[in-house]
Amino acid sequence: MRHLIALFACSLVMATASASDPAPKSAKPAVDAKSATVKAILEGKPTVAGKPMLKPDLKAMAAAADAATAAAKPAAAPAPSAASEDQAEVDLSVRIAERLAELRAQQQVRAAKAASAKRAADARRRKEAEAAIAVAAKPKNGTHWSYEGEYGPANWSNINTAWARCGTGNRQSPIDLRDGMKVDLEQIAFDYHPSSFSEVDNGHTIQVTVGGGNFLTVGNQAYELQQFHFHRPSEERINGKGTEMVIHLVHRSVEGKLLVLAVLLERGKANSLIQTVWNNLPLEKKQSVSPSILLDVNEALPEKREYFTYMGSLTEPPCTEDVLWIVMKQPMQASPTQMALFSRLYPLNARPVQQSNGRMIKESN
Ligand SMILES: [Zn+2]
Numbered sequence: 001m002r003h004l005i006a007l008f009a010c011s012l013v014m015a016t017a018s019a020s021d022p023a024p025k026s027a028k029p030a031v032d033a034k035s036a037t038v039k040a041i042l043e044g045k046p047t048v049a050g051k052p053m054l055k056p057d058l059k060a061m062a063a064a065a066d067a068a069t070a071a072a073k074p075a076a077a078p079a080p081s082a083a084s085e086d087q088a089e090v091d092l093s094v095r096i097a098e099r100l101a102e103l104r105a106q107q108q109v110r111a112a113k114a115a116s117a118k119r120a121a122d123a124r125r126r127k128e129a130e131a132a133i134a135v136a137a138k139p140k141n142g143t144h145w146s147y148e149g150e151y152g153p154a155n156w157s158n159i160n161t162a163w164a165r166c167g168t169g170n171r172q173s174p175i176d177l178r179d180g181m182k183v184d185l186e187q188i189a190f191d192y193h194p195s196s197f198s199e200v201d202n203g204h205t206i207q208v209t210v211g212g213g214n215f216l217t218v219g220n221q222a223y224e225l226q227q228f229h230f231h232r233p234s235e236e237r238i239n240g241k242g243t244e245m246v247i248h249l250v251h252r253s254v255e256g257k258l259l260v261l262a263v264l265l266e267r268g269k270a271n272s273l274i275q276t277v278w279n280n281l282p283l284e285k286k287q288s289v290s291p292s293i294l295l296d297v298n299e300a301l302p303e304k305r306e307y308f309t310y311m312g313s314l315t316e317p318p319c320t321e322d323v324l325w326i327v328m329k330q331p332m333q334a335s336p337t338q339m340a341l342f343s344r345l346y347p348l349n350a351r352p353v354q355q356s357n358g359r360m361i362k363e364s365n
Helices: 002-016 031-043 058-071 082-137 153-159 272-279 336-345
Strands: 181-183 189-191 197-201 206-210 215-218 221-231 245-252 258-267 307-313 321-328 332-334 362-364
Touching (some): 272 336
Antiparallel strands (some): 189 215, 215 221
16 A cells, blocks of 8 residues: 555656756665655655755656655554555655645646746747838839939949849949950041030039930940039049049930940140139029020030040949949040039049959950
């Protein structure tokens, strides 16, 4: 009967014990220690090791069962009557069973709490991930950009979703023109003539929109001049060297293909076309003026017509690619006074040079 109680206690202990709890590494406790452990378990107090019996401990519980057996069979004490001994065994086994049931219940509560905490953490993580995706997917539609600081060239692609090319494109402009393939490039046919014009300070440069009918033909394709504008310093470099300013003449074919002709400007004698543009500067930004005089864009072209050519992009947002670039080799001149006047409006409005990424550059022999 005593052995049966011990076996019963043991099996309960085994059934309750969590496999994740390693057994203490101490030597097998003496009988006194076992008794103390049994007492502790029964009273729900911390064990000898000082840790509360939050989770049943295999060895300790086994020891408890042993001790229970031992307690039920005292060697030296005078033998009590058989009936009271049996009653004591029954009481003890009931108390052990109750305590084990209590421990099992506590363990279930802890497991339920842990599962609930995990569910909450998972839900929180899922929510955060969804929020991050929502932020990333939200289209950006900023329109303000500049040449320096927070809204400068390095951040253009982050301002507006439609300007992504400014950051991810691999055929961007301007570039440093070097190691060009020297070949006999065809002559560019210019068909410019005095035209009406309007001009605006658009917040990034002075831009002159030219009346229709000014054409440039290259590669058997005609492109019509739309507008020209200025940068300081020049965006283009030739073998690492730039000039004080540059004029960009933006052309478009009937099919919508873009061609930009760049004419470098260096200090020298005054340029009459530039003087006409400066004479008619609007007083207010973003207000277009349309003078009654005509403008002859031929005055922007150098005498020599050799050039570099490569495929690039617009040099300002949205940085559209598939733009045919023609950079005239011979610079034009503007007077120091003309240069100084522009620098008062735009001391710096040039995008830094971009990676050429192995693009072919051809240049006139
Ligand atoms: Zn430009």
